[in-house]
Amino acid sequence: NxxxxxxxxFRILKIGQSMTLQCTQDMNHNYMYWYRQDPGMGLKLIYxxxxxxxxxxxxxxxxxxxxxxxxxxxxxxxxxxAPSQTSVYFCASSYPLxxxxxxxxxxxxxxxxxxx
Amino acid sequence: GNSxxxxxxxxxxxxxxxxxxxxxxxxxxxxSLFWYVQYPGEGLQLLLKATKADDxxxxxxxxxxxxxxxTSFHLEKGSVQVSDSAVYFCALSDRGSNFGNEKLTFGTGxxxxxxx
Numbered sequence: 001n002x003x004x005x006x007x008x009x010f011r012i013l014k015i016g017q018s019m020t021l022q023c024t025q026d027m028n029h030n031y032m033y034w035y036r037q038d039p040g041m042g043l044k045l046i047y048x049x050x051x052x053x054x055x056x057x058x059x060x061x062x063x064x065x066x067x068x069x070x071x072x073x074x075x076x077x078x079x080x081x082a083p084s085q086t087s088v089y090f091c092a093s094s095y096p097l098x099x100x101x102x103x104x105x106x107x108x109x110x111x112x113x114x115x116x
Numbered sequence: 117g118n119s120x121x122x123x124x125x126x127x128x129x130x131x132x133x134x135x136x137x138x139x140x141x142x143x144x145x146x147x148s149l150f151w152y153v154q155y156p157g158e159g160l161q162l163l164l165k166a167t168k169a170d171d172x173x174x175x176x177x178x179x180x181x182x183x184x185x186x187t188s189f190h191l192e193k194g195s196v197q198v199s200d201s202a203v204y205f206c207a208l209s210d211r212g213s214n215f216g217n218e219k220l221t222f223g224t225g226x227x228x229x230x231x232x
Contacts, residue, residue, distance in 0.1 A: 004159070033219075042120070042205065042222030043160075058219070090159055104150075105220065107159030 002026050004108035006091050012114045013081040021076040021111050023091030031094045032074040033105065034058075034066065036087040043090065049074055081115045088112050118143045122206050122223030129196055130231050137191040137226050139180075139206035147208040149173075149182050149189040150220070154203040163191075163204070198230045 007022045025032065030051050035043040045058030049068040063085060065077040074093075078085060092105040123138040141149065148167045152160040164173030169184035178193045189206060206223040 040224060042207075042224045043220075044222075045219060048219065092160075104162040104165070105160075107152075107161065109157070109159045 004091055004093055004106050006089075006108035006111050008111060009109070010112045012116060013078075014116060015081060015083065017081050018077070018079050019081070019113075021078075021089055021091075021113075023074045023076065023108060024072050025074075025091075025093040025106070026072065027093060027095070027106065028071060029093035029095045029106070030071070032068065033092040033094075034064070034074070034076045035090045035092065036060065036085075037090060037110075038087050046076065046089075078113075083115050086113060086115045118147065118208060118210055118221040120206050120208055120221055120223035122226055124224075124226070125203075126227040126229060128229045128231060131198055132195045133230075135191070135193040135196045135200075135228070137204055137206075137228070139189045139191065139223060141187050141189065141206075141208050143187075143208055143210075143221075147210065149180070150207045150209070151178070151180055151189070151191050152205040152207060152222075154205065154225070156202070160205060196228075196230050198232055201228060201230045203227045 034046040047066040091108040151163040164175040166173040166182035
């Protein structure tokens with residue numbers, strides 16, 4: 001199993017450009033997440049998905065869009081890049097045990113994005 | 117809302133020293149608590165967890181006890197090694213979602229460096 005993979009590892013964008021961060025997992029997990037990690041801050045949830053075709057906003061969704069057409073893939077789209085979106089982006093997945101219980105989240109290696 | 121407060125870093129220790137990283141939380145209901153570790157250049161991985169009061173999570177020589185009365189989940193290790201150098205994140209889960217989706221709230225992370 002490759003686990004959770006993310007591409008690209010690094011990217012520099014100019015203000016106003018758009019891009020898609022790719023995330024794929026091969027563990028057949030229902031739940032997938034996108035986080036951003038700013039320097040000196042904890043991770044903030046951007047969007048999450050509980051299964052193919054179902055997505056919902058997290059804590060900091062503005063400026064981002066997601067889609068979930070398959071169980072494996074959960075791409076994150078930045079339409080008009082802004083310097084405030086300079087961050088490290090992590091994708092994660094999990095398989096819930098059931099309501100009120102918890103199974104661990106598995107993280108990808110991250111994408112470091114700089115917007116200039 | 118939920119929040120996690122972690123001991124600020126960076127923390128620098130000599131090999132074989134005793135480690136404590138403090139973590140306190142604010143939550144409604146009965147959250148699960150976690151410690152995640154991020155090694156250089158990698159994504160986060162679960163270190164240990166505790167799902168109810170007085171539970172002790174342990175892994176790789178690290179321990180943390182879920183203390184409901186003090187709302188704390190401090191991470192400890194008796195004798196640290198150079199290979200323990202990493203960033204450590206305390207986190208809690210939100211059990212209030214309709215989907216049973218365990219969304220995590222992270223602390224800001226504590227960078228630990230162990231000197232030989």
